[in-house]
Amino acid sequence: ETQTILTIHSHVITKNRRIGVTHSDPRTWNLHIRDVQEADRGWYMCQINTDPMKSQAGFLNVVVPPDILDHPTSTDMVVREGSTVALTCAASGSPNPSIVWRREAGEAIVLNDGTQAMTYEGAVLNISRVNRLHMGAYLCIASNGVPPSVSKRIVLIVHFPPMISVPNQLVGAREGQQLSLECHSEAYPKSINYWTRDRGQMIFHGANFEPEMLDKAYRVIMKLNIRAIHPSDFGVYICVAKNALGVTDGSIKVYKITDDNSIRISERNEDLMDADADQNTLYGGHKPSRQNARDSGSTDGVNSSGHRRYLKDIIFWSLLLSVVYV
Template sequence: MTGYSIPKDPKSGCNQFTDTFTTCSLGLEPDFLYPLENVTIAQGRDATFTCVVNNLGGYRVAWIKADTKAILAIHEHVITNNARLSVTHNDYNTWTLNIRGVKREDRGQYMCQVNTDPMKMQTAFLEVVIPPDIIYEETSGDMMVPEGGGAKLVCKARGFPPPKIVWRREDGGDIISRGGPQGKTKVTSLEGEIVNLTKVTRSEMGAYLCIAANGVPPSVSKRIMLHVHFHPLVQVPNQLVGAPTGTDVTLQCHVEASPKAINYWTRENGEMIISNDKYEMSEINSSAYSVQMRLVIRNIQRNDLGGYKCISKNSIGDAEGNIRLYEMELPYRKTRPDDERDSELEETNDVRSSLQGSLREGGHREDVSFLGESGPSKASSSKATSYVMFLVSVYLIC
């Protein structure tokens, strides 16, 4: 490449500004002490090129934009109209080209040239890198699709080097791809500007993050919310609920719906239930599209028994669940007077003693039966006889 040459004195071979005693007059040639180094800088930062020349003498150093052949500076004088450029000299052998607030158009080849014959020069490249930036006008916004439909998510970004786009679910869930050569696949991240979702299900609803990065900080991202719409679905864990009168009971329904549904309770005859001292209604969100409906009925009376409905409605449809409340009796434990229990216990002990004595004397089952029949009363005798027969059987087995 042909550089810019500063005019020389044809008699001395030096330029017209040469001093009376210089390295030029002594025949010493200028020499570059270090190579000019390439510079990579982020847009907006300051860049410098340093050129170290020994034995410069009366020669001059010039800075040139090699790819455009534009002369930037000669010696310490800036030629270009670019106010962001300046040249500094340390009064010895170091010349520095300063570029303040680097822009994308500053990228290119720069030359440090000495006007010898032949010309001496060094070149280096200025690489201007640009952090990624989302192109919002070309990137998808929040979208709504019916369940079973398809969604196309697009994310575009600019920067240099060109940014790489990676998709992730904000909740860490899987991105589901269908219809490819491998069928249905699940991945936690996906690379590329476009994500095609087919046969979308409610589990794919949520925020998707498009992340752009090119190695130049900072990375940037955009959050795209995917809403999947479907009619309500009501599930009843217990359709038959029993409780004793005078107690409290809780009825529950699990509802899934998108967009968000209006949920309420009614009696079997359609009478709407309103929260008051008798009824307490609440909802607990399980996810973006599911909710747990609860109805607490306090101090159940007979007129509270019967059918209840949990109803869910949204713009797409409605659904209901049915629960029947019935009375459940408390367990009944029959008690006997203490004197009757004590009398029976004494009678049993007497029979046991008689049995043991008879068996020691070699008595048979007939003897035992006779002993059992000699009780104080016929009813007690019958009970004692049964007990004696049981003990004899156990004794014979042992």
């Protein structure tokens, strides 16, 4: 390696102004380096020109705290759902920094093999088939044992068309009753959300109707509060979500509950019970059971029991729908 003379006796030879030398007593010389830089790392030798010549060498190791490089480190990203993303973090420092990823909100990172981890180590975080659950801020943290550690915040934004789910599509109410209808929508960019009637009339905030939107990230809970149900309020209500990528809707039917409805359903339930009692008589007061069928080696008991339940379910729902649409 190339050797450079820095000082001779008490004189500085190099043009590097950060280098100095002191001679405190006849046997001691001290080499001083101000504002130590990474380039100062290496071997230093002091030499005594005696016969024979004597020397002593020492290695100066310079440690440097980590620093995240603007390039090729990723910036905030906007992608479509289903895309593949590579988040990159580059850092300098000595020793070489290690890179750890974590999500700012404390959620788990979903890896390509389907597993989840709270942290991921590596300069590149690959995410295949990105979905809305990947959306959020990711922290790239660089550390090498020399404080302080540094981090960079990278926001991943996922665009997708609206989707609506309706918890209850059929709602019964009495005249004068207070009612709240609810739809759940997901979309990004954030959607425009509103309610309409089945003939397309948009519902605005008024004396009897109060639309309400509860936002949480890309999710919206759409509520339509009806203060008092009037006869004209029965029918179909449609919740709509729209953004630049698409539009979707869901529907809720509000039907009228009357005392006649309750009586009809009660009567139909009694009819079902009577039919069940007739079957008991047919079998001499003993219903075939699953256990009996297994013991006898026959499936007649199982089939007849399942058939009765199937017929009862059909009759019940048919009667319920007939009441709803009367």
